[in-house]
Amino acid sequence: MALPENPSAERLAVGLMSGTSADGIDAALVRIEGAGAEVSVTLLASDTLRYTPSVRQRLQGCMGPEAGNVREMTLLDAYMGELFAHAVMHICKKGSVDPQAISAVGSHGQTLFHHPESIQYPGFSVSSTLQIGSPAIIAQRTGITVVSGFRRRDMAAGGQGAPLAPYLDYILYHHRSRSRIALNIGGIANITALPAGAGPGEIMAFDTGPGNALLDLAAYHFSGGKKTYDVDGAMALGGRVQAPLLQALEEHPFLRKAPPKSADKDEFGPLFLDGILARFPSLASPDVMATIAAFTVRSVATAILEFCVQRARYEEIIVSGGGAKNPLLMEGLQEAFPKLTISASDDYGIPSGAKEAVLMAVLADATLHGWPSNVPAATGANASVILGDITPGAGFFEKE
Amino acid sequence: MALPENPSAERLAVGLMSGTSADGIDAALVRIEGAGAEVSVTLLASDTLRYTPSVRQRLQGCMGPEAGNVREMTLLDAYMGELFAHAVMHICKKGSVDPQAISAVGSHGQTLFHHPESIQYPGFSVSSTLQIGSPAIIAQRTGITVVSGFRRRDMAAGGQGAPLAPYLDYILYHHRSRSRIALNIGGIANITALPAGAGPGEIMAFDTGPGNALLDLAAYHFSGGKKTYDVDGAMALGGRVQAPLLQALEEHPFLRKAPPKSADKDEFGPLFLDGILARFPSLASPDVMATIAAFTVRSVATAILEFCVQRARYEEIIVSGGGAKNPLLMEGLQEAFPKLTISASDDYGIPSGAKEAVLMAVLADATLHGWPSNVPAATGANASVILGDITPGAGFFEKE
Secondary structure (H helix, E strand, O other), rough: OOOOOOOOOOEEEEEOOOOOOEEEEEEHHHEEEEEEEEHHHEEEEEEEEEEEEEHHHHHOOOOOOOOOHHHHHHHHHHHHHHHHHHHHHHHHHEEEEEOEEEEEEEOOOEEEEEEEEEEEEEEEEEEEEEEEEHHHHHHHHHOEEEOOHHHHHHOOOOOOOOOOOOHHHHHHOOOOOOOOEEEEEEEEEEEEEEEOOOOOHHEEEEEEEEEOHHHHHHHHOOOOOOOOHHHHHHHHHOOOOOOHHHHHHOOHHHHHHHOOOOOHHHHHHHHHHHHHOOOOOOOOHHHHHHHHHHHHHHHHHHHHHOOOOOOEEEEEEEEHHHHHHHHHHHHHHHHHHOEEEEEHHHHHHOOOHHHHHHHHHHHHHHHHHOOOOOHHHHHOOOOOOOEEEEEEEOOOOOOO | OOOOOOOOOOEEEEEEEEOOOOOOEEEHHHHHEEEHHHHHEEEEEEEEOOHHHHHHHHHHHHOOOOOOOOOHHHHHHHHHHHHHHHHHOOOOOOOOHHHHEEEEEEOOEEEEEEEEEEEEEEEEEEEEEEEEEEEHHHHHHHHHOOEEEEHHHHHOOOOOOOOOHHHHHHHHOOOOOOEEEEEEEEEEEEEEEOOOOHHHHHOOEEEEEEEEEHHHHHHHHHHOOOOOOOOOHHHHHHOOOOOHHHHHHHHHHHHHHOOOOOOHHHHHHHHHHHHHHOOOOOOOOOHHHHHHHHHHHHHHEEEEHHHOOOOOOEEEEEEOHHHHHHHHHHHHHHHHHHOOOEHHHHHHOOOOHHHHHHHHHHHHHHHHHHOOOOOOHHOOOOOOOOOOOOEOOOOOOOOO
């Protein structure tokens, strides 16, 4: 195989992520050193290649349970493979690296369907996930060994196939003597709790509840559809937290569920918000915004206090995702945890927007070395497994 | 990796084939020795696990261009993975071999759609193929390294993804000093021409036209639906070849096409046969049967005489597939080539019914050793490539 004979030696890898929003491909080129979950990762280049409207339309036509048909899916699998191969060549060029110098491409693939719950079929109960983007095409076009299908192997081991990010959180943030929490505030917020000195098998990761989802919905609502999010928290300016509304929001049953748990975006969607707001028709919009921000912070704080602090004294919360740019949330967090350092993940060398693509590169590198990379405590898998399928590139068998 | 340090050393592999007829899984356990296309293969156990009607129904619901949806396909992918894993364990038990002693499982997967022709998408022309049956589940349940997705990689290299069988024909039948033709008579007939001393890159393989397809259709027709094929050629007994009908059949344009070529079953289907027979309404059924048998033989003979004999003096035709059991075809072949030895593939140690499963085991073994195994002259690929995706089993990284 084309891997360095010394597994700790420096190598280059490319990661590709294409999220369920189907807006484009995030690509990252990284340098990796070291072994196992103790590797160190340096980002050399990253970029987002946005899908054209026609690509997005094709993809969306194959998303959702009743969507798609085998012909369209089969051809799209090849087409997405071509686009992913293009993204690999693009990021190599941007990073001024010869593709032949890359040891692995990790490709998440475009998810068309994800079904983590088991369904009874004759003789077997099954759960599964479908990502397209032919790794054979990526390997053939780029000459680089490709690893793909990460989620499917975790699910084969009884896991939910998600989240995969805690493995990278561990690599980036674990510390011998400092206990840290990595908090990602996307539409939904999730945390990875990293007690000082804990191994990758001892970390905890789960969704805490809403991230930006409710704030964005409310911004859209109060701006009459003009704003998709509250820039710099301006719409909440001067607003005051309204205790009855906050209490109503906090009745959401998700907050009391024990981890591991994952929230569907719909659980904190328009139906939930409209239902609650209907009970408080006379509140001013800044007050509602401020209260939703407080609720968002509170759901994170509750998760940390209820499920994490029993195991370690945390010193730092490292925030990533769009929410890290919202002063209302960042200040709220600091107020909720006055003794903790609240920092931004960008300070740790991997910009928030590149994180998932970096994760894919790191997972591919782990697989090619035979290192398991799921986090069973996060996915619910019954075993630590080597993730993904390996599609050999030109150099894969060179050293045999 | 768990491969023997000496690549020629003896190892065990399992192959799984599930054909487009969706009637079951053919499983084979083989012992392989040697290296590259010079390996020798011994069949240790083989079996067919038939699908239940409910499985067949589910599969058929996802076959054909407009069929299926992503939910059903995603779940079926996992379900078929479970069935394939079961088939692996079954064939190991039947062969009295501990699964831990198996170095590779080659899984063809259940084809839902195969689209070898290129279609223009924005920026790229694409062709693709879709086989389901999660290799992650097979690897996780059996602990054995799985290789799958063979056709997709040949197509990524510009090939049609088919036929793959010529690689096994080469392994089983190539000879330093004897030129041989391997003839498989399934619904469609195909040949692999193996000139004496030729390397795997110098063989030729293509479909010759009808195999049993037309004979079976006619048997069904003349028996009023009671027979699906003409047992021992009895329905043609006493029949005489009718020259005008034979000539009409031979006008089929497929026979004159230059190889590489592949025939769709529909090209020699009911529409073709009914159209021709309507022109000869008064012929007795034994005469029609005899003439169709003669046409079938003639299409094979034409292929050999037009496209093969220029390159070598063939001495032997080795026949496999259901047609090898039809005395009418076998005698017809002997008459067409009086100086050649006509033998049955079973004499070479691999029963006809197990051949495709054996092929999958041999392809998986080749991939794990880094040996290319497509036959570009047969598939039209622009390169010799290492086929498939590797899903690591428990032992894959042991020897690194």
